[in-house]
Amino acid sequence: MAEKNKSKAEHAHDEHTAEHFRQKHLMLDPLPRGQMNDMVMEAMTGKPTWKFWLTVVILGSIVVYGLGYSWYRLIAEGLGIAGVNRPAYWGIFLVNTVFWIGISHAGTFISAILRVFKAEFRRPFTRIAELMTTFGLVQAGFSIFMHLGRAWLSYWLVPYPNERMLWPNFHSPLSWDLLAITTYLLSSTMYLFLPLIPDLAMARDKSTGWRKNFYRILAIGFRGTEGEWTHLRNAMNIFAYAIIPVMFSVHTIVSWDFAAATRPGWNSTIYGPYFIIGALHSGMGAAAVVLAVVRGTMKHMDYFIRGEHFDAIGKLMLIISMGWAYFYFNDYIVQWYGGDKWTKQLLHFHEAGPLGWMWLAMLIVNIAIPWAILWNQKWRSNPWLISIVGILINVGMWFERYLIVPVSLAINRMPFTWRLYIPAVEVYLSLGTLALFILFYVIASKLIPFIPVWEVQEGQLAHKLSKFGRETVVTVSELE
Amino acid sequence: MTETVNLLAVFPDLEPASDAVEQLRLLGVTDDHMNVISGVPVTEPMLGRPHAWTNVPRIAFGGAILGMCGALFLIFIVPYLYPYPIQVGPQAYVPGPPSFILLFEITMLGMLLSTFLGVWLESFFPNYRPLQYLPEISDGKFVVYFSCPEASQDKFTKTMTALGAEKVTLAEARQL
Numbered sequence: 250m251a252e253k254n255k256s257k258a259e260h261a262h263d264e265h266t267a268e269h270f271r272q273k274h275l276m277l278d279p280l281p282r283g284q285m286n287d288m289v290m291e292a293m294t295g296k297p298t299w300k301f302w303l304t305v306v307i308l309g310s311i312v313v314y315g316l317g318y319s320w321y322r323l324i325a326e327g328l329g330i331a332g333v334n335r336p337a338y339w340g341i342f343l344v345n346t347v348f349w350i351g352i353s354h355a356g357t358f359i360s361a362i363l364r365v366f367k368a369e370f371r372r373p374f375t376r377i378a379e380l381m382t383t384f385g386l387v388q389a390g391f392s393i394f395m396h397l398g399r400a401w402l403s404y405w406l407v408p409y410p411n412e413r414m415l416w417p418n419f420h421s422p423l424s425w426d427l428l429a430i431t432t433y434l435l436s437s438t439m440y441l442f443l444p445l446i447p448d449l450a451m452a453r454d455k456s457t458g459w460r461k462n463f464y465r466i467l468a469i470g471f472r473g474t475e476g477e478w479t480h481l482r483n484a485m486n487i488f489a490y491a492i493i494p495v496m497f498s499v500h501t502i503v504s505w506d507f508a509a510a511t512r513p514g515w516n517s518t519i520y521g522p523y524f525i526i527g528a529l530h531s532g533m534g535a536a537a538v539v540l541a542v543v544r545g546t547m548k549h550m551d552y553f554i555r556g557e558h559f560d561a562i563g564k565l566m567l568i569i570s571m572g573w574a575y576f577y578f579n580d581y582i583v584q585w586y587g588g589d590k591w592t593k594q595l596l597h598f599h600e601a602g603p604l605g606w607m608w609l610a611m612l613i614v615n616i617a618i619p620w621a622i623l624w625n626q627k628w629r630s631n632p633w634l635i636s637i638v639g640i641l642i643n644v645g646m647w648f649e650r651y652l653i654v655p656v657s658l659a660i661n662r663m664p665f666t667w668r669l670y671i672p673a674v675e676v677y678l679s680l681g682t683l684a685l686f687i688l689f690y691v692i693a694s695k696l697i698p699f700i701p702v703w704e705v706q707e708g709q710l711a712h713k714l715s716k717f718g719r720e721t722v723v724t725v726s727e728l729e
Numbered sequence: 730m731t732e733t734v735n736l737l738a739v740f741p742d743l744e745p746a747s748d749a750v751e752q753l754r755l756l757g758v759t760d761d762h763m764n765v766i767s768g769v770p771v772t773e774p775m776l777g778r779p780h781a782w783t784n785v786p787r788i789a790f791g792g793a794i795l796g797m798c799g800a801l802f803l804i805f806i807v808p809y810l811y812p813y814p815i816q817v818g819p820q821a822y823v824p825g826p827p828s829f830i831l832l833f834e835i836t837m838l839g840m841l842l843s844t845f846l847g848v849w850l851e852s853f854f855p856n857y858r859p860l861q862y863l864p865e866i867s868d869g870k871f872v873v874y875f876s877c878p879e880a881s882q883d884k885f886t887k888t889m890t891a892l893g894a895e896k897v898t899l900a901e902a903r904q905l
Contacts, residue, residue, distance in 0.1 A: 282768060282869025408803055416807050420817035420827055428834040435838065439845040451768065453905060454864040465905060469849075470856030472905070473866055474874075478770040479781040480851040487789050487844045495837050502830065706769045706869065 266721045267714055275555055275705065276369060276712035277723060282702070288549035289448075289700050290455045295548055297695065308688040315681020319674050320395065328398045330674050337658040337670035342396035344650045345679055347524070348531065349389035349686075350430070350503055351646060355532025356382025357437060357496040361489045369725060370561040372708045373553040376445065376701050377543055378536050382437040384689040385535075388682040389430065395678055422505045429502040433495055440488045443481060446471045448698040463696075500528045507653065513591040514584065514657040523576040527646055530573045530615065533566045534642035539690065541636035543699060553700045556630035563629025566638070570619040577615075595660040603669060604656055607648045614645035732879040735900035737863060738889040739870050743767075745893035746871035747776045752888055753875055763875035768867045788847030789840050796839015797832065804828040859902035874900055 271278040280288075322330060333340040359378035363371035394400040406427045410416050417424045450471040453464035471477060504524035507515040517523075537559065544554040584592050599608045622638055623629045655670035693699075715724040740746040746765060753763055765776050773780050808815070808822055817824070848854065866872055873894075877885045886897040 282867075286868060408807070410810065414810065414812050416803075416810065418815055418817070419803060419807070419831055420815070420820055420824060425827065425830050425834070428831065428838075432834050432838040432841075436841045439841060443845070443848065447768065450905075451867040454867040465857070466855075468905070469854040470858075470860065470905060471852075471854070472860060472862045473766050473768055474764050475766075475773065475776070475778065475781050476764075476783075477852045478767070479773075479783045480785050480848045482770055483783050483785040484789075484844050484848045487786065488841065491837060491841055491844075495834075495841075498830075498833065498837075703769050710769070 276708045279709040282706055285702050286451050289698050289702055292548040308684045311684035312681055315677045319677040332670055332672040336661050336666045337655040340655050340670055341672050341675035341679055342392050344654045345392040346389050347650045348647050349385045351528035351531040352535050353382040353385035354528040355536040357492055361492050364489045369708055370558055372704045373700055374540055377699055379441040383441055384686050386434045388686050391682055422509050425502045429499045433499045436492050436495055440492055443485055447703045500524045514595045517580055519580050523580050526572045526576050530569050531643050531646035533569055534639035537562050537639035538636045541632040559632050559635050560630040563623045563635050567623035574616045591662050598660050599652055611645045611648040614641040733876045734879045734882055735876050736897055737900045738873045738894040738897045740894055746873055749873045749892050750777050758875050766866050766872040768869055785847040789844040792843020793836050793840035796836040800832045800835035804831055859904050861900040861902055
């Protein structure tokens with residue numbers, strides 16, 4: 250009798266443990282595939298609320314004014330209406346270029362690096378992150394075109410001979426930029442599309458009307474035969490490995506735009522990795538924000554995106570914040586120790602100049618706040634708290650780029666040219682790119698399945714609960 | 730000459746689908762005459778199927794070579810196409826480190842573009858013709874698609890049903 254009671258109690262305990270794991274881990278809480286498909290489709294095709302339309306109208310208006318009208322003015326009246334002038338000839342346009350390229354890094358980091366290392370928590374949000382790469386790079390491209398002034402002549406950067414048989418000068422880091430950003434934009438868009446094909450096929454099977462035709466065209470005839478999956482799996486593996494060095498190269502090359510110049514504050518050998526860790530810092534922060542917003546605003550997303558995912562992203566954000574602090578200090582101390590008069594002057598200007606508050610705020614939101622909050626599992630699992638940290642990190646990282654670009658340009662070896670950069674039309678253009686980035690997400694939420702259902706199901710097939718002695722643990726089989 | 734028919738057997742799970750593959754082989758259907766269609770990737774060993782051949786890695790390699798050739802053209806030929814030499818600081822006419830950047834970026838671009846193209850070529854995408862397919866596949870069903878002699882259709886249908894097939898239908902090409 251005692252034995253029977255003990256076994257009953259053990260069984261109840263096991264059930265309780267299993268339920269606890271199911272609530273916590275998406276991979277241990279499988280639903281029928283059809284139900285998961287319906288949830289994703291309902292989130293995407295549900296009738297938009299007035300809040301949705303209000304968001305579209307507000308963002309659309311900012312885009313029209315910020316990107317449309319302000320850019321028209323910039324083109325019609327010339328770069329003179331922007332704040333850029335000697336010595337700060339690079340202003341917010343370049344700050345935004347670096348910022349958006351940084352944001353774009355999170356997509357590849359989450360999707361490719363975590364795929365290569367088989368980090369299972371990545372599965373439900375790889376697409377949301379991949380979209381960030383493509384959307385972010387579009388904003389970076391816009392920012393470069395704005396900076397060019399005569400944007401319609403941007404094709405002069407493309408390697409082909411013009412009428413005077415002149416080719417772009419490949420000695421220049423700016424032409425490396427074009428190659429690297431183009432390669433990254435094309436690669437990340439293809440990498441976004443490949444794993445999307447099976448979900449587009451699912452959407453095709455589940456839709457009617459114009460959506461049916463839309464998804465039929467995009468699904469390009471995918472059925473899910475053994476051959477199709479094999480080709481897709483191989484291609485995704487090649488992409489996952491190959492896109493990582495491309496991602497690293499992009500921001501390293503962007504850093505060389507600065508580091509290759511023999512200017513105080515810029516001429517640093519550590520700028521490559523420092524820029525990359527900065528890119529990951531802002532990108533992961535942005536990923537946390539997007540994930541929290543998607544979870545909070547779209548139907549059924551609380552099933553797919555759970556506290557465990559924010560917990561995992563929070564850990565990455567904490568580690569990356571430590572890495573950023575290390576690289577920042579490394580860059581700082583070497584420049585400080587060198588004793589060069591103008592570099593010292595510049596460092597002092599950063600810390601105690603009119604924008605000293607920005608320098609201090611950068612350190613607080615990039616280091617102090619993440620360290621104070623993200624060490625705690627409960628706090629970092631809270632979607633809204635982690636998204637606030639994410640927003641603050643992005644503000645901090647934007648400040649960092651502002652200090653590197655126009656503020657550093659204000660101090661040079663010719664004191665008679667010193668002048669603080671004051672942005673003008675750039676502010677509206679910046680708001681325009683930010684609004685367009687968000688608008689892209691809002692529109693995509695109604696057209697693209699945000700959750701890669703097949704990847705989630707694949708993960709759920711691979712996970713199970715096992716007993717080791719008296720303990721119940723999660724085990725993962727390597728199905729790929 | 731024996732007339733053949735194409736059938737689609739719908740299974741709720743992977744296990745009975747792999748059993749069906751095994752049974753079909755015992756009934757004389759060769760691997761070339763069957764395929765498993767699913768909404769989730771399953772490897773060939775799970776299904777007991779021979780390794781599916783793909784040329785995607787070879788196409789990717791070919792693209793990388795093409796990209797590299799393009800980069801070498803820009804590095805070694807283009808500087809001599811200028812009407813006058815462009816000298817940048819103390820750098821050589823064909824500078825080493827910048828050339829390496831060009832070589833890396835364009836080779837990678839060639840490889841990734843051709844990998845993407847490889848999937849399209851190998852899978853015959855885009856394909857908007859009517860195809861043998863059932864929408865249930867998206868909902869997690871495993872469909873075994875096979876050819877069998879028309880005279881034995883009933884026998885094959887019964888065998889598949891006995892193995893757990895929810896339905897066995899004639900494979901008709903339909904607009905996806």
